[in-house]
Amino acid sequence: MTTTTKDSMTSLTYAPLEQLAQAIQHGELTSEALLEAQLARIARHGKQLHAFTEVYADEARAAARGLDQMARAGIRLGPLHGVTVAVKDLFEVEGKPIAAGSKARPPRTSAISAAVVERLRAAGAVVIGKTHTVEFAFGGWGTNAVMGTPWNPWDLHTHRTPGGSSSGSAVALAAGLCTASIGTDTGGSVRIPAGLCGVVGLKTTRGLVSRHGLIELCPTHDTVGPLTRTVRDSAILLDVLSGPDPRDAVSLPVPARAVLPQLDAARGVAGMRMWVLPEAERADVDPEVLTACDEAVRVLEGLGLQRVERALPQSLAESMRVAGSLMSAEGYANLGELFEQEGLEFDPHVRRRILLGRDIGAAQYLQLLRLREQAKAEMLAAMDGVDVCAFPTNAIAAIPLTEVDELATPLSRLGRFVNLLDLCSVAVPAGFTRAGMPVSLQFIARPFDEATALRVGQAFERATRWYLAVPPGLG
Numbered sequence: 001m002t003t004t005t006k007d008s009m010t011s012l013t014y015a016p017l018e019q020l021a022q023a024i025q026h027g028e029l030t031s032e033a034l035l036e037a038q039l040a041r042i043a044r045h046g047k048q049l050h051a052f053t054e055v056y057a058d059e060a061r062a063a064a065r066g067l068d069q070m071a072r073a074g075i076r077l078g079p080l081h082g083v084t085v086a087v088k089d090l091f092e093v094e095g096k097p098i099a100a101g102s103k104a105r106p107p108r109t110s111a112i113s114a115a116v117v118e119r120l121r122a123a124g125a126v127v128i129g130k131t132h133t134v135e136f137a138f139g140g141w142g143t144n145a146v147m148g149t150p151w152n153p154w155d156l157h158t159h160r161t162p163g164g165s166s167s168g169s170a171v172a173l174a175a176g177l178c179t180a181s182i183g184t185d186t187g188g189s190v191r192i193p194a195g196l197c198g199v200v201g202l203k204t205t206r207g208l209v210s211r212h213g214l215i216e217l218c219p220t221h222d223t224v225g226p227l228t229r230t231v232r233d234s235a236i237l238l239d240v241l242s243g244p245d246p247r248d249a250v251s252l253p254v255p256a257r258a259v260l261p262q263l264d265a266a267r268g269v270a271g272m273r274m275w276v277l278p279e280a281e282r283a284d285v286d287p288e289v290l291t292a293c294d295e296a297v298r299v300l301e302g303l304g305l306q307r308v309e310r311a312l313p314q315s316l317a318e319s320m321r322v323a324g325s326l327m328s329a330e331g332y333a334n335l336g337e338l339f340e341q342e343g344l345e346f347d348p349h350v351r352r353r354i355l356l357g358r359d360i361g362a363a364q365y366l367q368l369l370r371l372r373e374q375a376k377a378e379m380l381a382a383m384d385g386v387d388v389c390a391f392p393t394n395a396i397a398a399i400p401l402t403e404v405d406e407l408a409t410p411l412s413r414l415g416r417f418v419n420l421l422d423l424c425s426v427a428v429p430a431g432f433t434r435a436g437m438p439v440s441l442q443f444i445a446r447p448f449d450e451a452t453a454l455r456v457g458q459a460f461e462r463a464t465r466w467y468l469a470v471p472p473g474l475g
């Protein structure tokens with residue numbers, strides 16, 4: 001395996017957001033210089049990587065210049081002042097086309113900006129462009145038969161799965177085309193591509209980050225989350241994005257407690273308790289992924305975490321079934337009318353998943369919701385005395401597109417149950433396969449306990465430093 005690590009040439013490209021924002025604040029770097037470096041990379045690699053649906057070069061340049069003027073005058077809008085963020089094309093950006101990965105509807109220009117976009121800009125971010133997604137975010141491989149599938153940047157010779165549905169957001173970040181990105185996670189869609197592309201991805205608890213201006217797939221499961229290079233950057237983004245918004249019905253009405261100060265205040269992780277992947281679930285995980293994750297667990301034990309072995313109250317297969325049915329039922333309620341039409345251009349696999357919802361009746365749907373509530377209560381009880389679950393993010397690493405079986409769901413298996421049970425989770429780089437593909441470990445915590453997931457994630461990241469590896473061959 002060859003991995004390249006950061007050196008002075010690439011440090012601008014792959015530096016964590018926090019470091020770049022500080023350099024801009026201290027006048028050591030301009031937002032414009034950062035943006036130009038990234039635009040140059042997009043010009044060089046953008047065609048092959050296919051991460052962006054659109055790059056807002058002109059607006060981004062104007063925004064960067066304005067932010068640089070402010071910085072020179074000592075004005076700092078917020079923790080993202082001057083850094084670039086890419087946004088999944090599932091969010092409205094006023095005046096910009098929105099497609100949600102689909103060609104089935106006539107093109108539409110957004111009349112509003114999503115709450116997330118407003119918050120990013122208010123904190124000083126430059127929105128550099130929109131990224132590709134699986135059609136209406138309904139799939140884990142990252143494939144999109146109508147818009148094209150982004151390339152996993154860890155293999156520039158063979159087109160491998162980027163993971164989805166926030167495929168372009170993960171690829172753009174992993175390839176150094178932006179400083180952070182935003183995705184959505186309904187059944188793994190932030191963590192899966194973060195994991196396959198070797199970056200950090202946070203699945204937030206529903207209610208923490210407003211979904212106003214997001215095209216919904218499954219409102220009982222949809223969440224918004226950042227993709228970043230480090231766990232600390234994830235905390236910074238979370239603190240920017242979280243907060244009450246009456247325009248999202250499930251938005252928590254009270255301000256969220258800032259997470260970054262909690263990370264700063266934390267004194268190590270010794271004595272914390274981690275639940276490791278139960279024996280019964282190991283058979284479905286690729287041996288190379290298991291090896292990396294077992295090694296990760298040993299590292300965590302070395303940091304003083306105590307290992308807890310327990311069976312899950314509900315198997316991952318059962319969670320897959322319940323969450324999958326809810327996704328299809330709600331997806332059909334939202335999009336069934338569109339996907340029933342003949343003669344339109346659809347990704348056939350997304351269409352199949354949506355149309356599965358046609359035959360789920362009201363009684364069955366309500367039973368599924370009841371099952372979910374039971375499963376949530378059982379899981380919270382089972383987590384008694386546990387701080388985090390340390391499970392693999394994905395059952396496999398990135399594979400060539402030619403080997404994808406769209407009927408199989410190995411990438412959703414370890415992701416979906418987190419959404420079903422309303423937990424939160426951060427996916428952190430945890431090594432590589434022999435083929436040089438990233439492996440990822442997720443730290444899952446109770447609802448609204450992102451601080452604990454991030455705290456353990458940060459300790460792991462600092463102990464292993466896998467996050468410093470960058471894709472070879474991109475320069």
Ligand SMILES: NC(=O)CC[C@H](N)C(=O)O
Nearest residue numbers: 139140186187188189412
């Ligand atoms: N948007 C999502 O998170 C859905 C995709 C996810 N991999 C699933 O099928 O469970």
